[in-house]
Amino acid sequence: MSTTKSSSSIPIVPTAIVTGASRGIGHSIALRLAADGFKMVVNYSGNTSAAQKVVSDIQALGGEAIAIQADVSQHDDVKRLFDTATQAFGSISVVVHSAGVMQLGPIAPESIDIFDRIIQTNLRGAFLVLGNAAQYMQAGGRIVALSSSVIAKSFPEYGPYIAAKAGVEGLIRVLANELRGRSITVNAVAPGPVATDLFLKGKSNEDVLRLSKIAPLERLGTPEDIARAVSFLVGADGSWINGQVLRANGGFA
Helix, strand or coil: CCCEECCCCCEECCEEEEECCCCHHHHHHHHHHHHCCCEEEEEECCCHHHHHHHHHHHHHCCCCEEEEECCCCCHHHHHHHHHHHHHHHCCEEEEEECCCCCCCCCCCHHHHHHHHHHHHHHHHHHHHHHHHHHHHEEEEEEEEEECCHHHHCCCCCCHHHHHHHHHHHHHHHHHHHHCCCCCCEEEEECCCCECCHHHHCCCCHHHHHHHHCCCCCCCCECHHHHHHHHHHHHCHHHCCCCCCEECCCCCCC
16 A cells, blocks of 8 residues: 555555564564555554564664554454554554464363363454454555464364454455445455464474475465565555455465
8 A cells, every 4th residue: 555645745654553563473564564654553462562672673664653552352452452543643544453362272172261262362353353443444445364274274173273263264255345335455364384483382393394394385484474465465466355365375275
């Protein structure tokens, strides 16, 4: 999305909100969109120092950024996130929902607490962030949610995570239709295995090596790979992509 000009020819810098931007993929997306010329709202759940580091990195490169704490699974927190962002920077041009958690467990009664936790953050959170984005966003905006290419693999113990991410893919398609007439695109990016702390946690070296070899490109993705895909969808070249899932996974699925 290019910078527009007002009647006085003063450039208007668009604003982007990235949830879960204090670490991993969200961190890289925030840095990439700042480099693309967006004023950045760095959302985080609990790690204030990490979020402030992202803000400092963006400012060091000449960009504008603020950090706003909000739990995406909580209605009041998400509304406050959007209210504060609007008060700070004006209208919102882009929302990227990257916040999420990963925890594995079999489809069995003893996993119900894991299921509830994953659904609370990954699906309820997406519903709240996408819903607020639809209400606050200016015409011509872009909404992107993070899904996962693991949906196609159906690995054991991924049931709660896959259920939530499949729900996210359903939400973006419905929202794209609900926003008819406002020139707002709604898409998802579905990474394959990406070398982040969230992905690597709890996995043995053997597990990581095995997963890295599944894709024909024979490596794990990087957060920067996913940030480039998001940059495409929210930029001028992605303007005709709507209601789609971009599987950025090196051929993983």
